[in-house]
Amino acid sequence: MTFSFGWLYRGTHEIFPSGDGKNANENLEQRILQSDRPLRIKMGIDPTGSDIHLGHSIPVRKMRSFQDAGHTAVLIIGDFTARIGDPTGKSEVRKQLTEEQVKLNAQTYLEQVRPILDFDTPGRLEIRYNSEWLAGMDLTKILELLGTMTVGQMIAKEGFNDRYDKGNPIFLHEFLYPLMQGYDSVAIESDVELGGTDQKFNIAVGRDLQRHFGMRPQFGLLMPILIGTDGSQKMSKSLDNYVGLNEDALTMYSKLEKTPDALLENYITLLTQLDYTQLSDNPREQQKILALDVVSQYHGMAAAHQAQADAANLISGSTEADSVPEFSVSTIEFPAKIFFVTSASGLCKTSSDARRQIQGGGVKLNGEKVADPNFLFEKSSDLIGQVLQFGKNKFVRFVP
RNA sequence: GGGUCGAUGCCCGAGUGGUUAAUGGGGGCGGACUGUAAAUCCGCUGGCUACGCCUACGCUAGUUCGAAUCUAGCUCGGCCCA
Numbered sequence: 001m002t003f004s005f006g007w008l009y010r011g012t013h014e015i016f017p018s019g020d021g022k023n024a025n026e027n028l029e030q031r032i033l034q035s036d037r038p039l040r041i042k043m044g045i046d047p048t049g050s051d052i053h054l055g056h057s058i059p060v061r062k063m064r065s066f067q068d069a070g071h072t073a074v075l076i077i078g079d080f081t082a083r084i085g086d087p088t089g090k091s092e093v094r095k096q097l098t099e100e101q102v103k104l105n106a107q108t109y110l111e112q113v114r115p116i117l118d119f120d121t122p123g124r125l126e127i128r129y130n131s132e133w134l135a136g137m138d139l140t141k142i143l144e145l146l147g148t149m150t151v152g153q154m155i156a157k158e159g160f161n162d163r164y165d166k167g168n169p170i171f172l173h174e175f176l177y178p179l180m181q182g183y184d185s186v187a188i189e190s191d192v193e194l195g196g197t198d199q200k201f202n203i204a205v206g207r208d209l210q211r212h213f214g215m216r217p218q219f220g221l222l223m224p225i226l227i228g229t230d231g232s233q234k235m236s237k238s239l240d241n242y243v244g245l246n247e248d249a250l251t252m253y254s255k256l257e258k259t260p261d262a263l264l265e266n267y268i269t270l271l272t273q274l275d276y277t278q279l280s281d282n283p284r285e286q287q288k289i290l291a292l293d294v295v296s297q298y299h300g301m302a303a304a305h306q307a308q309a310d311a312a313n314l315i316s317g318s319t320e321a322d323s324v325p326e327f328s329v330s331t332i333e334f335p336a337k338i339f340f341v342t343s344a345s346g347l348c349k350t351s352s353d354a355r356r357q358i359q360g361g362g363v364k365l366n367g368e369k370v371a372d373p374n375f376l377f378e379k380s381s382d383l384i385g386q387v388l389q390f391g392k393n394k395f396v397r398f399v400p
Numbered sequence: 401g402g403g404u405c406g407a408u409g410c411c412c413g414a415g416u417g418g419u420u421a422a423u424g425g426g427g428g429c430g431g432a433c434u435g436u437a438a439a440u441c442c443g444c445u446g447g448c449u450a451c452g453c454c455u456a457c458g459c460u461a462g463u464u465c466g467a468a469u470c471u472a473g474c475u476c477g478g479c480c481c482a
Binding site: 168169230231238239240254257258259260261262263264282283284287311312315333335336337339340341343344348350351352353355356357359360361362363373374390391392393 | 410427428429430431432435436437438443444445446447448449450477478
């Protein structure tokens with residue numbers, strides 16, 4: 001029986017309730033087999049930023065597996081909750097976002113998960129905004145929600161606990177977050193909620209609320225939190241150890257190709273459908289296979305192969321690489337010194353940094369180290385066609 | 401509401417009137433090496449089309465030739481009491 005549920009368990013960290021011991025009557029496999037309708041698989045994303053990365057893709061990929069097994073993915077855009085911010089894992093209060101920002105973010109999020117989910121098969125995907133049921137909630141209802149939990153239960157939650165111990169502030173509205181997320185489960189009548197392991201508390205609150213409102217409680221399916229490309233901390237934009245879903249193929253490939261050895265099995269299991277045991281045990285090969293597979297998921301096989309070839313060329317000093325991002329010189333005023341060009345082209349954030357990196361030997365023009373930060377380009381034609389490299393994997397080709 | 405302590409660069413944390421972008425650590429970035437990994441060693445780690453100029457030690461005024469360091473008010477936070 002378990003065999004046919006391979007898709008359910010691949011990479012999965014935990015399913016609760018587990019269906020053994022005293023929960024014997026609550027077993028997800030049973031529920032799937034016995035249901036006479038597709039299950040409703042919930043996952044929430046809070047549009048708090050503009051980019052999502054491979055870490056976010058983990059539960060989304062699981063959601064796709066459910067879709068392929070015939071179930072309905074209910075993607076909840078947390079347009080309302082985003083304005084409070086999930087306190088999970090946060091050491092500080094989230095800043096609140098405006099309505100416009102949230103709307104915009106929601107759009108770009110949907111674009112980014114499009115390659116992962118089945119958007120086309122009828123009945124397989126529902127997209128809901130939680131402002132639909134949260135925005136108009138009146139105080140009576142809110143009191144009912146608040147009345148289902150105690151301060152002790154809230155304080156026991158990991159993030160709150162730490163912050164309380166450290167003497168950091170916790171605001172009351174943050175207590176509402178788990179309740180709102182939980183109420184989403186009630187509103188959409190979910191059967192299973194997907195999330196990272198850090199979502200256990202919030203998902204469990206969803207179960208409690210569903211029970212409170214006389215519904216059959218959902219299952220929680222927790223996926224591991226993806227470690228970032230630095231190999232130690234969880235993938236996140238603010239730590240800059242992420243691979244963004246909307247990054248170009250070459251950048252994506254270059255980042256994944258340097259995945260730390262210790263992370264390879266983890267990445268391959270979570271980010272691809274490949275069978276790790278069938279792969280070469282040479283880590284260098286595994287890096288390439290991983291990078292190729294993931295890039296092809298988001299950019300197509302052809303672009304992935306192109307990126308692979310280009311990455312190989314660039315590292316050997318050749319500039320024959322079609323997928324190098326292009327940058328128009330039209331925004332640069334000539335004559336221009338190379339340190340200015342380096343920052344103006346977006347390879348680094350500040351011109352001061354560009355200057356330093358040049359002095360440290362980290363900037364190359366057509367594969368040659370740049371020695372003088374004040375090297376001058378008299379006119380735009382001096383620059384067009386050249387490939388500028390910053391560090392190990394940031395490249396730009398200048399075009400008119 | 402009362403009392404008390406605190407606020408320094410990405411983070412932690414020195415510095416308590418004086419040449420200085422401000423000790424140290426972490427993290428990060430870059431270089432060498434390598435497998436575009438790890439480990440190790442070295443350099444960098446406010447901004448600016450830049451051998452000079454500008455902005456910085458919670459905010460705003462003030463004292464002073466001169467303040468991150470002194471004074472006042474304000475803002476935010478911790479703890480104790482209510």
